[in-house]
Amino acid sequence: MVNTAGKFGPYNQQGPSRSAAFRGQSGSELVRSRIALQVRLMALPPQERLPDAGVLAEELGMGEITVRRALEGMCQDGLLDRRRGRAGGTFVAQGWETVVPLLHDADEAASLEAFHLLLECGLVAQGAGEVPAGRLAALQALVDEMDLIEDPARLLMLETRFHLDLAEELGGAGIRELAADLLGRLCLVQPAPAPEVVRARNRCHAELLAELGRGALAPAVQAVKAHPHARPS
Numbered sequence: 649m650v651n652t653a654g655k656f657g658p659y660n661q662q663g664p665s666r667s668a669a670f671r672g673q674s675g676s677e678l679v680r681s682r683i684a685l686q687v688r689l690m691a692l693p694p695q696e697r698l699p700d701a702g703v704l705a706e707e708l709g710m711g712e713i714t715v716r717r718a719l720e721g722m723c724q725d726g727l728l729d730r731r732r733g734r735a736g737g738t739f740v741a742q743g744w745e746t747v748v749p750l751l752h753d754a755d756e757a758a759s760l761e762a763f764h765l766l767l768e769c770g771l772v773a774q775g776a777g778e779v780p781a782g783r784l785a786a787l788q789a790l791v792d793e794m795d796l797i798e799d800p801a802r803l804l805m806l807e808t809r810f811h812l813d814l815a816e817e818l819g820g821a822g823i824r825e826l827a828a829d830l831l832g833r834l835c836l837v838q839p840a841p842a843p844e845v846v847r848a849r850n851r852c853h854a855e856l857l858a859e860l861g862r863g864a865l866a867p868a869v870q871a872v873k874a875h876p877h878a879r880p881s
């Protein structure tokens with residue numbers, strides 16, 4: 649039995665071509681961004697074996713041929729390794745972190761960030777005044793955890809989780825999917841923010857939750873806009 653709502657999503661399955669077109673990414677880009685997101689979330693560490701292409705295709709709601717092609721492309725880029733033999737398969741390359749900077753694209757990163765900002769402003773505007781403070785407890789726990797974390801990779805993982813969980817809390821599972829597409833793609837085209845930038849962001853997260861909790865629309869949107877952009881570290 650294949651898990652159709654596995655960690656690669658989608659959370660609500662509406663058919664591959666439709667959702668991919670809506671998201672403005674080709675099927676192959678979507679596979680790449682989903683894998684990149686799992687690496688960022690530390691669910692797929694370097695040297696970890698990926699699920700078989702058929703399982704990935706099922707989880708992503710995409711054709712297996714598209715998935716295979718995307719995996720091949722990622723192998724060629726050096727993001728993934730193919731190993732033969734009994735213990736073979738497709739693995740996250742040990743050099744993932746050194747390959748990703750070669751894929752950076754400042755223009756695409758800027759437009760993805762702008763879209764993500766619009767998405768969050770819209771979600772906050774839509775949700776302000778209707779979010780009971782109790783529903784923000786899990787997000788607040790993430791903010792508190794981030795305040796205590798030193799490890800840069802863990803800090804980045806929690807930063808990404810915050811935005812995914814925020815999207816789901818304010819917009820539902822489908823909007824979490826959209827945020828996952830944007831954030832996964834950003835993992836590949838944008839330098840990871842330095843720890844001090846993530847800490848500054850976390851102060852904006854805390855402010856956002858406080859303002860959302862008291863239903864203050866304008867200050868909540870302001871907190872989203874104040875969230876610092878990524879700059880090369």
Ligand SMILES: [Zn+2]
Nearest residue numbers: 807810849875
């Ligand atoms: Zn953030």
